[in-house]
Amino acid sequence: MKIVGKTITILDEIIMEAFDMAGFGHEDVKIQEFNARIQSGKYRLPCFQRDFKWNPAKIKSLINSIQHGYPAGSLLFLEVNKDDPLIPPQEFKLADPQKFTEKPEMLVLDGQQRMTSCYHVFNNLGYYSYYINYKELMKLQKDGVEDFDFETLIVNKRHNSNPASELENGLFPISFLADRSTMRDQIKSYVNLIQTDASKSEICNFLNYTFQDIVDNILDYQFPVVKLPESSSMEAVCKVFQTINTTGLKLSVFDICVAVFMPKGINLKQRVSEAIENHSIVKKMIDKDATMVLQVVALLSNKQPNTNALAKLLDPDDITDHWDDAINGIEQALIMFDSFGAGTKKNLALLPYSPMVPIVAAVLIRIKYLNMSVPEQAAVEQKIKTYYFTVALSARYTEGTNAKIHEDFKNLRQWITNDDIPAMISYGVDWNTEKIVEYNKNGAFGKAVLTILNNNGIKDFYKNKKVGVGENIESCDLHHIFPKAKYKENYNDILVNSVFNYTWLLKDTNVYIQDERTHEYLDKIMNALDLTEKQLKKKLAAHYIDEKLYNSLYNEDFVEFLNGRAEAFKKMFIDAGVQFKEVRQDELEIENEEYEDEDEDA
Incomplete structure (x- = not known):
């Protein structure tokens, strides 16, 4: 039979050739091999990796590609120096650290979504259990249908701790395809259970022979793996990650900063979690882009808030000294914006520009807004209100934002403290x-x-x-x-x-x-x-x-x-x-x- 699928490309061959020329290692790894290494703790994720996000549609598409033997993208690993790791590790989602028997040998820089999907599907973990509709597959084969989409036969249902119970319903658990031994044992067990029923002899023959031939690709499938040497610098790792990371979530500036500061004793992820827990108002803003907090830290440290340079410009003392103030400043700014009508407690839909937040946050901390008298606070609020609507109506942050953040922070602060009206305010807004x-x-x-x-x-x-x-x-x-x-x-x-x-x-x-x-x-x-x-x-x-x-x-x-x-x-x-x-x-x-x-x- 002929199964409809995606077009095969030579992308992985090009990638492998390029990395061979660069002196990086590579190998092919079977699904059951990397699943075992995730379970043992040999394979882990770098601390800057974001959460697992793939939905069932993407997971089923991946399984479909694997079944066809189509390329599903190469994986990018970083060899770990066990004595002095470049990047602190974290476990894959639903991998149990208490069951780890090995120290990390590889960090997965690119491939988290695909590997976690396979780890969950073939180990029956997560919110869903995944199956192949073998009865429908048997019917298609019996009817001589040659052109059909295998992906339509992949079924996800609410997690079932006993997926074998679905065999009677025509669904074969994909977790039984973890390896050939498991597959054969499970098929043998089910066939032995039903073989005395003459009406099910066709099912027995199909599972014993045809079905195993069809799913053979899944058992033999290998992912190509590129391995960066443990001697790689942080800058090189991040550069390679951003260049090759095409199937996962793009590495953000904040993710890079997490990796840079973790070895220096600064856990930015933990600080963000604590900030959200203690300041619920900032949650939506920080969830959107936690880099904003570091921009406020930079402004309070008298440093440029250029996003792409934050990992180099900031040092641990900057974060230690100004993190709490940055969070408090963002909270004060959002409360003030809501008094204008921004509604950020509900969502960020009405916020004209995100860069307005770090500017105002840093200004409020620098002028010690909360320590001012009520009339002084009212005067500050009026000027910030003027700034808020002027920059929104004049489209100020459409381009050149990094330079303008630092400039507007200085000008807004000077206007509030010395009444020196900034040009962006005095020029006004064009109107017709x-x-x-x-x-x-x-x-x-x-x-x-x-x-x-x-x-x-x-x-x-x-x-x-x-x-x-x-x-x-x-x-x-x-x-x-x-x-x-x-x-x-x-x-x-x-x-x-x-x-x-x-x-x-x-x-x-x-x-x-x-x-x-x-x-x-x-x-x-x-x-x-x-x-x-x-x-x-x-x-x-x-x-x-x-x-x-x-x-x-x-x-x-x-x-x-x-x-x-x-x-x-x-x-x-x-x-x-x-x-x-x-x-x-x-x-x-x-x-x-x-x-x-x-x-x-x-």
Whole structure:
């Protein structure tokens, strides 16, 4: 029979040849061999490796490739100096250190996802047990079907500590393919159990012969392994890892720093875990990129916060001296941003730029914000609010971010302490109402607009429930005020998807109004809730839809509505301290993030 699969490439041959030329060793390792070495502790992961992430779909695709004998990518190992290891090791997920009988000989730099998948599948570990639907395979073989996808025969079910119980259901546990001896013993045991049943003689013959031939590739499969010598430097290891790591999770700056500082007595992973445990507000921010903490440490240490140089620029004393302050500063910054409407306790969807966080965090620690009087704190908050919206509206951190972080930290701190207004603030934001309405909701500009809206205590059009982004707020979505379904034929996508045509609504409300014209759904809401027009206008006012804009909305004057709502938000930005500079339409270039067609869940 012919099984449909993926195209074979020569990538691994090229990789092996390249590493041979570089003087690195290589060998081929069978699945059962590396599974045994993971179990004994010989094979481990470097401390900077991230968690196992593969889902069942990826695991089944891997098993499919193995069954076909297709290349599934080479593995990259680092030989371990047992007396002076370059990188501290950690065990594979679900490998039991108490059962280790060997010291680590190899660290797996690239291949964690594939090796962990095999370790779990062939040892029946993890959330799922994996099977081959042998009855369906037998039927296909009996019917003479030559072209079929073997991957469709791979089944995952909730973990079963006794996977043999699924044999009666036509499912052969892949964990029984750990080696030939196990496979034969399990098949023999099951065949002996059912062979007295004449109706199952066909199954017995299939399992004893044809099935074993088909799965032979799995038992013989070998992964090509590249081995870096133990004499490799940390810099060389990280460089090779980033170059060849194509199937796993990309090594981040923070991962490299974890590896660099661990031998120096600084466990960054543990520090992050403790920070999240003791400061729940910072969890989402640090989960997104823990490198931010090191950037704050660098600023507090009077060093450049360039992400790619942090491992070289920082020393252990910097981290020891400033780590706690960095975490406290990030917490203070996020609390302040939430007072502007950013809603970071719920998620980071409205945060215009991540680099704003380390800048403000370091400034708050340097000026000892928490020790200030209430009036002093209020003055600081006003300046940071001006900074927050100005850099978002002017797209300041679109490029050249590393240099700007250090520059803006110094300038913002000096502005707060000496009233020296930075150029980024005094220059202001270019504005042209007719052009500005082309901004969508996805970029920094759109997020600044939504932050202002989110801070206004808005309630759903139909139900009297608070909506937006934040804690204790109903699950809701960002939806078009002029429903897209009704107006997309009259206006181009850029205007229909303008951030000024959005607000938060409950899902039920959106369904209620999405197929209506604006005056139809406004009348519908008034009739259903027995509201006067005055009462409805009051409800919409919190969404920055004043009486004039209400009339534009009701009368379906879309362009007038967008322009008027943009002006309403502009007034709020001016109240926040943002300065604007009027320009011609041709002087203002709108650079939108790629538009997401689906409405977002808040």
